[in-house]
Amino acid sequence: RTTELDSICLKAEVIPVLAIERIEDAVPLGRALVEGGLTVLEVTLRTDCALEAVKRLKQALPQASIGVGTVLTPAQYRQSEQVGADFVVTPGTTEALYRYGVTSPVPMLPGVATVSELMTGWQYGYRRFKFFPAEASGGVKALKAFAGPIPEARFCPTGGINLDNAEDYLALKNVMCVGGSWLTPKSLVDAEDWTGIRQLAREAAERFHH
Numbered sequence: 502r503t504t505e506l507d508s509i510c511l512k513a514e515v516i517p518v519l520a521i522e523r524i525e526d527a528v529p530l531g532r533a534l535v536e537g538g539l540t541v542l543e544v545t546l547r548t549d550c551a552l553e554a555v556k557r558l559k560q561a562l563p564q565a566s567i568g569v570g571t572v573l574t575p576a577q578y579r580q581s582e583q584v585g586a587d588f589v590v591t592p593g594t595t596e597a598l599y600r601y602g603v604t605s606p607v608p609m610l611p612g613v614a615t616v617s618e619l620m621t622g623w624q625y626g627y628r629r630f631k632f633f634p635a636e637a638s639g640g641v642k643a644l645k646a647f648a649g650p651i652p653e654a655r656f657c658p659t660g661g662i663n664l665d666n667a668e669d670y671l672a673l674k675n676v677m678c679v680g681g682s683w684l685t686p687k688s689l690v691d692a693e694d695w696t697g698i699r700q701l702a703r704e705a706a707e708r709f710h711h
């Protein structure tokens with residue numbers, strides 16, 4: 502589990518978070534990000550066409566790792582498995598998700614914001630977490646503090662991360678990558694400006710390269 506998640510997260514220091522409104526955007530948007538150098542994507546279940554988008558992305562971009570985000574229930578987790586998700590991301594955790602995740606062939610990055618949630622996940626065997634909502638939950642300071650009691654845990658913070666503060670998070674020893682929606686601005690997506698998206702991705706990929 503941990504190894505699988507590490508190999509995915511090591512492919513990119515930055516994971517774009519996608520909320521795809523129009524199914525026709527899925528492949529050109531994903532392709533622009535991957536061509537820009539960001540090969541790990543998270544497609545959130547916040548829009549109706551999200552699962553179909555994952556299917557198409559998996560087919561069109563076999564070199565990329567496609568995760569499903571905003572997974573709230575085991576039922577959504579199963580749907581994500583069925584469309585070929587490489588990993589699953591949850592904004593928070595429930596006992597049901599933690600329990601389902603350990604039996605699934607698809608690894609889960611559970612979302613936590615407190616040490617208690619982290620401790621619960623740790624008991625289930627989870628070692629890699631999403632830290633969400635990062636900026637609102639204490640940001641860099643909170644992550645530094647988490648390293649006190651549980652130094653082995655590693656995080657992908659998301660929520661309020663952007664070009665200006667990503668570096669501060671990536672400098673922490675317990676941060677493996679950061680995620681966010683800043684790489685897929687609605688204005689560029691609505692304008693189908695895939696060149697603009699590719700450029701944004703390239704800037705992030707070059708700036709935050711391992």
Ligand code: 3PG
Nearest residue numbers: 518659660661681682683
């Ligand atoms: C997520 O689901 O990870 C967040 O919505 C991303 O947060 P952001 O929109 O603040 O980048």
